[in-house]
Amino acid sequence: MMAIDFPVDEVRHDEGWPASSWTMIDDIAAAGWSLERLNDAFHYAGSIATDAMMIVQGGREVASWGDITRRYNCHSIRKSFLSALMGPYVEDGTIxxxxxxxALGIDDVEGLSAVEKKATIYDLLTARSGIYHPAGYETPWMRAIKPPRHSQPPGTAWCYSNWDFNALGTIFAxxxxxxxxxALRDTIARPLGMEDFRHDDEHRDGWMVQDACSQHPAYPFAMSTRDLARFGLMYLRDGRWGPRQVIPAAWVATSVLPYSDAGARGSxxxxxxxxxxxxxxxxxxxxEGSFSAQGSGGHFLVVIPPLDLVVVHRVDTAIPGRVVDRFQFGQLLRLILNARHAVNRR
Structure with a gap:
């Protein structure tokens, strides 16, 4: 499939899209926000390890915190990038x-069994492969929840396993x-007019991480808060950016269906x-209808369609021990939503 470099200047601010840069909402109170309660949210962000945050409504910036131009490791948000990239190739039959x-000839260091090799790309995409082979770039939590090898056949059980996600990167290539x-640079970053993402001969905001335990490397990204917000806005708008359909709308819709119960983490x-x-x-x-991309240490991209809202949260996880946990982010998101709802309750 030929990548198309869409001209950014076709997208207009007054149509609810950022053009070369984001525009601020002129009157946040008129847009349904309580400034007092929004300040409460930012005060709380200042008390935890939040390094950058951005709130977008209607394609415009409501408010931001920290340096939204700085590129941070996205950690597992990389998986949602790959999910998006697969859409056009599934639509045209390449995948x-x-x-x-x-059928794909995929194996690994310890060897895959005949049963494991029956797993499909779909099984990996939904994290239901049943393959619990060692994988690189895993967090302690991911290693802790991995069942014993060969305990589940493909397609029967969900497990958030980096083996599935890393192998999908190999299959995509x-x-x-x-x-x-x-692919992300050409298919998404350029069409969306990302301001900070670089991937060329001089600068690499994406890299591969090999691990001796597996043939399939991880594929991390570094991305700024404001560029990540563009990605979220594209998904909020069903894969569209201005007049262009960047990711097929049907793929976006099926991507955020609840294929597996993830317990307290949702679906x-x-x-x-x-x-x-x-x-x-x-x-x-x-x-209802909210969905998110999440990365270890406090990286969250939350899309809330009923409120036409995108929230991006970043942490400088290059600093050892610097983390915003799920409980802290839940409290912060509650404060943000309270600020959005406050005017409407009066």
Whole structure:
């Protein structure tokens, strides 16, 4: 599939899209925000390890905190990037979700069993492969929840496993002939007019992480808060950016369906987290239809369609021990939503 570099100047501020830069909402009170309660949210952000945050409504910036131009490691948000990138290639037939690992010739260091090789691309995309082979770039939590090897056949049980996500990166490159980072630059970053993302001969905001335990490397990204907000806005608008359909709308819709129950973390779709009956983050009721991309240490991109809202939260996880946990972010998101709702309750 040929990547298309869409001209950013076709997107106009007055149509509810950022052009070369974000514009601020002129009157946040008129837009339904309580300035006093919004200040409460930012005061709380200042008391935890928040390093940058941005709130977008209607395609315009409501408020921000910290340096929203600084590129931070996105950690597991990389998986939602890959999910988006797969959409155009599934639509044009380059990627067939029914293909098995056996048909693709996918194996690993310890060898995959005949049963494991029956897992499909779809099983990996929904984190239901049943393959619990060692994987690189895993957090302690991910290693702790991984069941014993060969305990589940493909397609029967959900497990948030980096083996699935890393192997999908290998499969993407194999079927498309493109690296994940180059594909994101051409398919998403340029069409959306991302201001800070770089991936060329001089600067690499995407890299590969190998681990001896597996043949399939991780593919981290560094991205600024304001560029991540563009990605969230595109998903809020069903894969569209201005007049262009960047990611197929049907793919966006199916990506955020609840294929698996993720307990207190909500539900899981195509490498996106979904609110389930309001659950997802402790201490806050998310509006129905909310979904998010999440990265270790406090990286959150939350999309709330009923409120036309995108919230991005970042932490400088390059500093050892610097973390915003799910409980803290849940409290922060509750304060943000309270600020959004406050005017309407008066």
């Amino acid at each position: 067939d979700l029914s293909l098995t690992l056996e 194999q079927l498309t002939g493109r690296g994940v980072h180059d 899981y779709g195509y490498m996106w987290w979904l609110a389930r009956a309001g659950t997802g983050f402790p201490g806050v009721v998310q509006p």
